[in-house]
Amino acid sequence: MKYEFYAGSYxxxxxxxxxxxSLDGETGQIERIYGWKGVENxxxxxxxxxxxxxxxxxxxxxxxxxxxxxxxxxGLRFVxxxxxxxxxxxxxxxxxxxxxxxxxxYAGGSLAVCRLEASGRISEVMELIQHEGHGVNPLxxxxxxxxxxxxxxxxxxxxxxxxxxxxxxxxxxxxxxxxTGKRIVFPAGEGPRHLxxxxxxxxxxxxxxxxGNKLGFFREKGGEYHLEALLSTVPENFSGSSxxxxxxxxxxxxxxxxxGYDSLAVFTLDEGGIPKSGQIVPxxxxxxxxxxxxxxxxxxxxxxxxxxxxxKLDEATGALGHTGISVPMVRPVxxxxx
Numbered sequence: 001m002k003y004e005f006y007a008g009s010y011x012x013x014x015x016x017x018x019x020x021x022s023l024d025g026e027t028g029q030i031e032r033i034y035g036w037k038g039v040e041n042x043x044x045x046x047x048x049x050x051x052x053x054x055x056x057x058x059x060x061x062x063x064x065x066x067x068x069x070x071x072x073x074x075g076l077r078f079v080x081x082x083x084x085x086x087x088x089x090x091x092x093x094x095x096x097x098x099x100x101x102x103x104x105x106y107a108g109g110s111l112a113v114c115r116l117e118a119s120g121r122i123s124e125v126m127e128l129i130q131h132e133g134h135g136v137n138p139l140x141x142x143x144x145x146x147x148x149x150x151x152x153x154x155x156x157x158x159x160x161x162x163x164x165x166x167x168x169x170x171x172x173x174x175x176x177x178x179x180t181g182k183r184i185v186f187p188a189g190e191g192p193r194h195l196x197x198x199x200x201x202x203x204x205x206x207x208x209x210x211x212g213n214k215l216g217f218f219r220e221k222g223g224e225y226h227l228e229a230l231l232s233t234v235p236e237n238f239s240g241s242s243x244x245x246x247x248x249x250x251x252x253x254x255x256x257x258x259x260g261y262d263s264l265a266v267f268t269l270d271e272g273g274i275p276k277s278g279q280i281v282p283x284x285x286x287x288x289x290x291x292x293x294x295x296x297x298x299x300x301x302x303x304x305x306x307x308x309x310x311x312k313l314d315e316a317t318g319a320l321g322h323t324g325i326s327v328p329m330v331r332p333v334x335x336x337x338x
Contacts, residue, residue, distance in 0.1 A: 001025035003294045004033070007301060007308065008042040008056060008334035015330050017042050018056065018076065020338075021308070025295045028310045028323040036076045039067055045336035046092040046101075047071075053079075053120035054336075055101060057089040064089035066103050066114065068122045080121050085128045086110040093149045093156075100175045102149045102156060109144030111158055115175060127176050133163040136189045140211055147210075150195045157184070161191045161210060166225075184225045190214055194247050196254070204273040208233070208247040208256050215247070215256055215267065217275050231277055233258055233265040250293035251313060253278075255320075257288040257300065264291065264298065264311070266320050281320045285309050292335040297323075301332035308332055 003023040011017025016035030023030050042056035054076060058065040066089060067081040086105025089112070093102045101122065103112040113127040135141025145162035156169040156177060166184035169177040184205070186192045191211030198204035203220035217229040233244045233256045242260030249255075254267040254275055263282050267275040283291075285302025292299050298311040298320065310325040 001295065004338040005292060005294075005299070006045050006047070006054065006336040006338070007329055007332045008045040008336065009329065010041050010043060010059075010303065010331040010333055013038055013040045017330070018045065018054075019329055021327070023294055023297065023299065023310075025297060028297055028312060028325050030299070030308065030310060030325060030327045032327065034075045036069075038078065042067070043333050044089075044091045045334050046094060047336055047338060048094065048098055048120065051338060055092050055094075055122070057084070057092060057103065059088050059090055059106075061087045061107055063087060064105065066092060066101065066112070066122060068120055070120070079119075082114065082122050082124055084112040085125050086112060091148045093151050095151055095171060095175075096153070100171070102151070102158075104146040104149055104158070106145050106147055106161075109146055109160070109162060111146050111149065111177075113175065113177060129169075129177060131160050131163065131167070135162055135164050135191070137191065137211060140191060141189070147192075148194045150197070152197065155180075157195055159192050159195060159207070161193055164188055164190060164192065166192060166195065166207070182224070184218060186216055186227070187212070187230065190216070190230075192216070193244065196247050196249050198269070198273045199249060201273045206247060206249070206254060206275065208244045210243050210245065213242055213244045213258065213261075215244075215254070215265070215275060229275065231267065231275060233280070234261045234263070235280060245288065246290045248291065248293050251296065253313070253318065255291065255293065255298065257283070257291050259287040259289060259303075262286055262288060262302070264288065264300070264320060266318075268318065278318070279320055281311070283309055283311070284322055285326070289333040290335050292337055294337070299335055301329075301335050303331050303333050306330055306332070
């Protein structure tokens with residue numbers, strides 16, 4: 001089986017900062033299809049359901065942008081871009097009707113809500129939600145830092161690393177967001193970054209903590225999410241500097257990437273969806289900021305070694321191992337499957 005995906009990067013405008021690749025699901029061989037220049041720091045990419053529009057942040061300060069591209073046979077065609085009204089946008093999600101984009105301004109601590117036109121073109125920001133507060137880490141939690149949003153029906157789960165909370169908003173008919181007042185609370189100083197829901201068991205939520213290098217497991221009861229487990233993503237005796245990054249679920253396993261202790265932590269999920277610690281496998285590259293699971297293959301975006309590397313999950317044992325296959329790319333940090 002052949003897979004295709006886009007990779008975003010911390011590339012400059014004159015570099016190929018967005019590249020499309022194909023991946024052979026049998027051999028693990030990876031090939032470049034085309035690259036695109038002209039956008040700076042597209043550190044998060046999002047493809048619509050029809051696969052004919054690609055959206056990218058430009059992670060810039062003091063004010064970032066979000067861009068729209070039409071996907072054409074021979075490459076991307078720039079459509080438009082708008083300011084996110086905040087600093088260092090790092091993530092994009094979309095509502096189910098594909099009428100609204102939610103853009104996380106990390107450094108600005110705000111969430112930009114953008115209307116999409118029927119053509120896929122981005123309208124100006126119609127609402128900017130500004131978070132307030134700080135956490136216990138004076139270097140990383142001096143203020144709010146919105147890192148990620150997860151859309152579940154009409155609910156928007158907004159992860160704030162700076163205040164150790166996930167804010168739950170409800171999307172109203174006109175597209176604007178209403179604060180429900182509900183929060184998912186992480187232990188102080190853990191710094192939540194990204195979330196995943198269990199794909200088959202409603203009410204189970206997993207959150208990766210960048211600052212604490214932890215995986216938080218939550219269960220919903222009576223409309224509230226309660227922390228049931230907090231598991232390390234690095235060896236217990238590790239004393240160096242590391243930051244957890246991406247989280248993905250596939251094949252009954254949950255994987256988390258570590259930057260610093262450059263590795264993937266592999267957790268098994270039992271029949272009840274409870275995570276159990278397993279392997280921690282070096283990626284072979286530096287700073288795996290993102291990765292994606294394609295069948296039994298895992299593609300890692302190793303930012304500081306300028307490469308994508310391919311790992312493979314053994315279908316019989318579940319062990320993650322190296323294929324020896326890699327491909328160069330300038331500072332890759334995001335993988336968006338087609």
